[in-house]
Amino acid sequence: MSYNGMRPVRVRFAPSPTGHLHLGGLRTALFDWLWARKTGGKFILRIEDTDRRRFDPESMDSLVSGLRWLGLEWDEGPDIGGPCAPYVQSQRQQIYKEKAEELVKRGAAYRCYCTPERLADMREEQRRAGRRTGYDRHCRNLSDEERSRCEAEGVPSVIRLAVPLEGVTVFSDLLRGDIEVENRQLQDEVLLKADGLPTYHLAAMVDDNVMEITHVLRGEEWLATAPVHRLIVDAFGWEMPVLVHLPVILDPSGKGKMSKRKKMVAGKEFLALVHEFQDSGYLPDAMFNFLTNVGWNFDPDQEVFSREEAIERFSLEEINPAAAALPYEKLDWLNGLYIRALTPSALKTALLPFLSRQLGVSETELVSDGKLDVLIPVIQERIKRLDEAAEWIDWAYVKSDAISYDDPKLLIGRKLDAGQSADILRTGARLLAEVEPFSAEVIHAAFREKADEIGVKAGSFFGPVRGAISGKKVSPPLFESIEALGRIETLQRIGHAVAFLEEQGALESG
Ligand code: GLU
Numbered sequence: 144m145s146y147n148g149m150r151p152v153r154v155r156f157a158p159s160p161t162g163h164l165h166l167g168g169l170r171t172a173l174f175d176w177l178w179a180r181k182t183g184g185k186f187i188l189r190i191e192d193t194d195r196r197r198f199d200p201e202s203m204d205s206l207v208s209g210l211r212w213l214g215l216e217w218d219e220g221p222d223i224g225g226p227c228a229p230y231v232q233s234q235r236q237q238i239y240k241e242k243a244e245e246l247v248k249r250g251a252a253y254r255c256y257c258t259p260e261r262l263a264d265m266r267e268e269q270r271r272a273g274r275r276t277g278y279d280r281h282c283r284n285l286s287d288e289e290r291s292r293c294e295a296e297g298v299p300s301v302i303r304l305a306v307p308l309e310g311v312t313v314f315s316d317l318l319r320g321d322i323e324v325e326n327r328q329l330q331d332e333v334l335l336k337a338d339g340l341p342t343y344h345l346a347a348m349v350d351d352n353v354m355e356i357t358h359v360l361r362g363e364e365w366l367a368t369a370p371v372h373r374l375i376v377d378a379f380g381w382e383m384p385v386l387v388h389l390p391v392i393l394d395p396s397g398k399g400k401m402s403k404r405k406k407m408v409a410g411k412e413f414l415a416l417v418h419e420f421q422d423s424g425y426l427p428d429a430m431f432n433f434l435t436n437v438g439w440n441f442d443p444d445q446e447v448f449s450r451e452e453a454i455e456r457f458s459l460e461e462i463n464p465a466a467a468a469l470p471y472e473k474l475d476w477l478n479g480l481y482i483r484a485l486t487p488s489a490l491k492t493a494l495l496p497f498l499s500r501q502l503g504v505s506e507t508e509l510v511s512d513g514k515l516d517v518l519i520p521v522i523q524e525r526i527k528r529l530d531e532a533a534e535w536i537d538w539a540y541v542k543s544d545a546i547s548y549d550d551p552k553l554l555i556g557r558k559l560d561a562g563q564s565a566d567i568l569r570t571g572a573r574l575l576a577e578v579e580p581f582s583a584e585v586i587h588a589a590f591r592e593k594a595d596e597i598g599v600k601a602g603s604f605f606g607p608v609r610g611a612i613s614g615k616k617v618s619p620p621l622f623e624s625i626e627a628l629g630r631i632e633t634l635q636r637i638g639h640a641v642a643f644l645e646e647q648g649a650l651e652s653g
Pocket of ligand 1: 157158159343360365
């Protein structure tokens, strides 16, 4: 499909590798992807790494793995190439240099030889005088002789945009309409630095043109520089892509802009970095669903939707330019929902790396002992994140004699004393030694029958058994837990618990 009936849609996600990918960046990429998929266009990944001082090598992995995790595959990019390769700006230096020179020739840019010291003094003076700081255009008016002298002396220089001194620049944002800015508010921005590397302003405009980008989706923080971008594009005589400045994302309280401060989410601290959500066991589908609704809304009456539905319905015009909050409770709710919608076997696959890491048990062992096949269906309802599973079932993966009864009350049935509780446990053990088959359902029936027979309330009977096998007050349903543990281990644990109670009793009476 084309935009304006003319050019095929091409959008780019153009992160700077200066830190880990955060949810704001991921949301931009997601909207790019949705728009490309909806229009049959191309989604391009371009790495804007020309600020070498802020370059963080680790962030490349974070970017790539974050995008892949969410399922946002790109059609052209650094690793897969494409017609406009390379897609890493530091490998495209030559073109920016040529383009900057071209603007100098056209009279739309000029060389500036000011030293860092002069610039610092200038700023200091402006500050002292209470004036707006900014380049004073000293080199814009150098005579030809002065320029030649600087060149002959090899004075380092940058190339600056020669912003018109009067008049206005108008640019259009798809969500906000035409925006007019007085040129005297603008600065003669640097386009090419002394080290020969371009600034963002030049590199992004050149690449958007060369890569035939039709729509630029980027954070609202770039709105202020859009007039400068318009001037650069006009100076070359190029066509401006459609600009869509995406709403700022607020922190979950809806108050400040999403900051570097950590936020508590369901008892866990987050900086809103994508890998934190990945590592905590949010499912990509839940995150996809969640982020799609940050700044755009699928349908106020339908919270849950598939990727296909989102692609079908997505529209740039409907993006709401007002700041959007991140309602993390909704993310938890969605994640729980997506977890429950998985088949137990898909959930097992998703849980294996988490459990293996958290429980210190290899994935092979987790698969081969079969415990998960019984436990997963019963914890599926109870977890909202994959990293919550381990605390539900960790007791099943420790050695039987490592279960601690720090709180002896765990082994005492309601209205029973230690001796009676030990008796109850012995009764349970006798039952478990014989019951056939060793399945949750059959064990449950046998326990109920026995409780009636000996006149003990079910709770008083089951409680000590739960405590004995798990050392916990809260654990997954008892009979599935017993089945998962198996006859031998269950009996061993009950044996330990009885011995513990006997010892306690002996200590107390002795
Ligand atoms: N490299 C810029 C950033 O990381 C991209 C802005 C844009 O998309 O044009 O914020």
